[in-house]
Amino acid sequence: MLSKVKTCVLHGLNGYIIEVETDISRGMPVFNIVGLPDTSIRESKERVRTAIKNSGFEFPLNRITINLAPASLRKEGSQLDLSIAVGILLATGTIKNKDLSKMSFIGELSLDGNINKIDGALPLIISLKDKGIEKVIVPYENKDECSIVEKIDVIPVKNLYELVMHLNDEISIKPWKIDISKLFKNxxxxxxxxxxxxxxxxxxxxxxxxxxxxxxxxxxxxxxxxxxxxxxxxxxxxxxxxxxxxxxxxxxxxxxxxxxxxxxxxxxxxxxxxxxxxxxxxxxxxxxxxxxxxxxxxxxxxxxxxxxxxxxxxxxxxxxxxxxxxxxxxxxxxxxxxxxxxxxxxxxxxxxxxxxxxxxxxxxxxxxxxxxxxxxxxxxxxxxxxxxxxxxxxxxxxxxxxxxxxxxxxxxxxxxxxxxxxxxxxxKEKIFCNAQLTSKDINKYCKLDNKCVKLMEEAFDNLGLSARAYNKILKLARTIADLDKKELIEVQHLAEAIQYRSLDRKFWR
Structure with a gap:
């Protein structure tokens, strides 16, 4: 008996889809998880076993092998509990819905079968949506956070029993929706x-x-x-x-x-x-x-x-x-x-x-x-x-x-x-404010007339400014000109900008 379900793990803020392959075969009752799992995932064996039993389902007394593919990627986090449990229940026939190819499962199981809130749910959902997943099962307490993401159905569930009933079409859980526009108010x-x-x-x-x-x-x-x-x-x-x-x-x-x-x-x-x-x-x-x-x-x-x-x-x-x-x-x-x-x-x-x-x-x-x-x-x-x-x-x-x-x-x-x-x-640039200007951008957007050039030369000689400080002054002058709604940098803009760079020379020279 073989089943495959999808879940996701985080590396930084990037999520990677993990396929949980479950094989249940005849032999000694052994429960193995392979595919570079960390300690929290290896410990999930006992959480999954107990949660399935306490949810009223039968746990198979067979040889169970869980493979987390791709095997080359290290997996961390207890959010894989739910996908492992679903894989086992799908392989044993407890879950009768066989087409779960566009669905993913994230959540940590408690021993009584409840699905606990996890950290990092939002970047997981965003990554799953970007990779073509259409529906994701999430812990009920993560529903608002996950529903921020559009174009993916977020199904919040409270426990493992409720999830099995939903997948077997015995109960219906509608996708959770929120009105994002109401969240931004002054x-x-x-x-x-x-x-x-x-x-x-x-x-x-x-x-x-x-x-x-x-x-x-x-x-x-x-x-x-x-x-x-x-x-x-x-x-x-x-x-x-x-x-x-x-x-x-x-x-x-x-x-x-x-x-x-x-x-x-x-x-x-x-x-x-x-x-x-x-x-x-x-x-x-x-x-x-x-x-x-x-x-x-x-x-x-x-x-x-x-x-x-x-x-x-x-x-x-x-x-x-x-x-x-x-x-x-x-x-x-x-x-x-x-x-x-x-x-x-x-x-x-x-x-x-x-x-x-x-x-x-x-x-x-x-x-x-x-x-x-x-x-x-x-x-x-x-x-x-x-x-x-x-x-x-x-x-x-x-x-x-x-x-x-x-x-x-x-x-x-x-x-x-x-x-x-x-x-x-x-x-047309990859920046949105003056502080992000590079040296190349400064030459293009912070041009000085002759009066400004003379003032800058005097300031540079008298204050002993570094090359980076020189660029900072031009960025500041550009900002002051923008506040003044002037297209070109004028002498008064440059003079104010120089004032904001003289203190380091007063104290640190």
Missing amino acids: ENELYDDFRDIKGQESLKRAMEVAAAGGHNILIIGPPGSGKTMIARRLPSILPELTFDESLEITKIYSVAGLLKNNFLITRRPFRAPHHTISSASLVGGGRIPKPGEVSLAHYGVLFLDELPEFQKNVLEVLRQPMEDGHVTISRVNATLTYPAKFMFVASMNPCPCGHYGDPIHECTCSEREINRYLGRISGPLLDRVDIHIEVAPVAYKELGSNVMSETSRSIRKRVNEARKIQINRYS
Whole structure:
């Protein structure tokens, strides 16, 4: 007796169809699973055996061989439980529906026959749809998450008995559907608003430029100057997520097991890890590789408060994802890639005590202590940060003012207009904002007139800028011109952009 059913396993965010071949033959009652299964799949033998019995079905006392094809691909995850159980029940004739070629099964079995929720269900469903599967059986608790995907029927089941009755046409379970349009409703209004911020107009402007062009930003200032408060409001002025962006973020959170009540993430992520974080937690990894903070911040904001407090080796691992927009994790058995296109936002004090350059409070740090403190941040990492801005403490006059600050809604309107200009400009390129411009793109889209060239030469000579910093200035000037709705970069745009690059030379030269 031979049966074949389909399931799926994940490698990173990519799913691969696995054909579960079940052979039941005469001989000693042995239950073997072959085809490079991991420990969780080998343990499924006892879960499957007990679940079938406790669901009221007979478990065959024969030689059972399960082959997970292709045998060259390592299989991980308990979501194969359901397909193994269905394969056995199909081979014994308990399930009478023989045509399951366009159907797939994912789910973990408990000992009483219930089908438990799994992590990573969404990317599994997307991969199955892309590979021609028309119908998929999923755990009932995964139904909303899986129903986001269109053009595939998602059948939610609660237990093994219910599934067998459905496959034998004794009961009918309709595909689960949700209205995706109702999920996107003014998500940006749920963030903290810029109107709550008193003063710090220069920092607000820098945040607007960063949001408009997707630029990374470093904020330097004394304690209590509002660095963290303003950084946490950055998502409120970013453009709203598209459905495709939302789907990609949700896939990452699904794999990480972080989808709770939100089966579709419609808000841009804001991740703020503690400075004690390890490099594996930041970029991803572990014995069973999982997405790290850089991937959880995909299409959102990664905020590192008190940047020099992070371990230097931890900060250095950020360089590759900041440059490439993805993270590659290599293991003996596989190489996994997770997306990591995030806006990097960091804040820091100018010295260990925080009062270097403060006109009111005296700095108690020695020059050696300051150099050691600032030396924790390498030049190559700084060159990957587009905007460096210094802020001062907010004056009492500004704190006590009754004048309302500009709202996030009005700032976001300008940001959206600038982003639309960039999307139209780069419609034939594989980029969507100025921060993604390559050196070749900069030569094409960031041309300077004679006045701008002269200003740039002076800045380059006086500030000792690197080649990467030179390119960052041109990208920033392009963004500022877009906010100003100007087709060409003008002197005032370039001058403002240069201001956002001078701080690293002040502190790190």
